[in-house]
Amino acid sequence: MICLTVIVDENLAIGYENRLLAHIPEDLKHFKEVTSGKVVVMGYNTYLSLPPKSRPLPNRTNVVLTRKDIAIDGVTVKHSVEEVLDMIKEDYAGQEVIIMGGQSIYTQFMPYADKLYITHVFRKFKADAYFPEISPEWEITELKGKRINVSSEYPHVFATYEKK
Structure with missing residues (x-):
């Protein structure tokens, strides 16, 4: 099973100058949980x-x-x-085999993906790398977190998508 994991902003931006857009400890913990042992x-x-x-x-x-x-x-x-x-x-x-970036790798593996683990950050950043569009064939099957997360300066949610 091919899974993509990524953190995106409101424009599906994923990075700038080969770095993540923001440091979010909860997302790093989530990434470790999703990828550990895989x-x-x-x-x-x-x-x-x-x-x-x-x-x-x-x-x-x-x-x-x-x-x-x-x-x-x-x-x-x-x-x-x-x-x-x-x-x-x-x-x-x-x-589960986890694809973890960057832009070109996500684009190449998106047609083969079975599941997406996406952290959505409710903010826009300056960026030069983006995640592919998420087509209507995908549906959210699990949603964790709160849009307004007082422990983070970056409101976010963890979404799991699967193909319909």
Whole structure:
């Protein structure tokens, strides 16, 4: 099962200059809960955007999708969407595999996705990277959080989407 996890603003913005738009501790905790013990797939720039002490992400199987001919300690490197899909089919069938960005990776995997874990932040940010449009084929199956969250300067909710 292919799942995408992301935090977006009101315009589906996801980042600026290879960084998240906001630091929201509740979202980081939610991300850890969603991804812990699972396979996470990310682009090379997303991998580089992680804090150096967090690379590779602990308690997860880290996969980096890149055209570069590189090796990264503790990481499986794949060079195409097809390679990742083959890996999922052969080694992780029936398990949640989490796609965690960036923009190009989300766009490439959206047609294969079964579930979306989206943190919606009720604010607009300056951005240069965006999540693909969420088409009407998706429906919210779970909603957690409150729009007005007093513990955060960024009101947000956690939404889980599944295809209809």
